[in-house]
């Protein structure tokens with residue numbers, strides 16, 4: 674399975690692949706069940722901290738077991754990797770996609786660090802004859818994967834600039850680019866995230882098909898905006914917060930409704946179903962159902 678081919682097919686046919694985060698075995702199981710039921714390719718992701726909790730080798734082993742059991746194209750992605758050491762560990766464990774988030778650096782340093790990651794990964798690909806996706810990030814993406822009141826103020830200078838995007842892609846050699854176009858991490862209860870679709874079209878025009886465009890913060894963006902963003906070139910949409918909320922609310926309800934229940938699989942099974950439902954709804958919006966190429 675070549676992760677670049679999976680995204681290339683999505684780019685050509687104008688749908689998007691969901692990147693869903695997991696930090697426990699049953700959340701991963703729920704994502705895989707949704708992919709299986711809709712026959713979708715899927716990206717399953719862990720942040721550094723999520724990987725620390727599951728165990729980075731254990732996360733990779735679980736995903737490999739699911740690949741074998743389902744024959745689904747499952748890409749395992751390190752989400753917001755911030756240091757070279759963690760990236761090396763993820764690659765050694767068997768991750769086949771790396772998101773390097775150098776957005777906290779100034780532009781020049783982001784280019785330098787991202788290019789260093791790309792060079793390292795191209796070396797690994799050559800040595801082991803494998804294919805690994807590398808994603809870079811440009812622009813200032815606010816928020817965290819949690820429930821917030823208002824959308825944090827997104828300033829015009831936070832948004833990805835089309836000219837800089839092209840320069841960044843050329844100088845770093847990345848496969849995918851995470852853009853900031855009004856999206857933010859987390860969900861917002863008192864206001865709505867608004868995507869600057871005009872900005873996205875300008876970025877797409879500048880970079881063309883040479884890079885896969887990625888939308889982070891896919892939780893809480895109105896469905897129609899997500900669909901329009903896919904029409905304008907987005908091929909990967911990251912979703913985390915909505916899965917976390919579904920998981921937490923289900924467990925809360927189970928513990929409240931059945932205070933004497935102590936069997937973990939009984940407490941957690943409804944949470945698995947709740948997460949699966951959210952993932953299936955997202956896959957419907959992304960249009961990736963039936964696109965599993967195996």
Ligand SMILES: [Zn+2]
Pocket residue numbers: 753858889890911
């Ligand atoms: Zn993100």
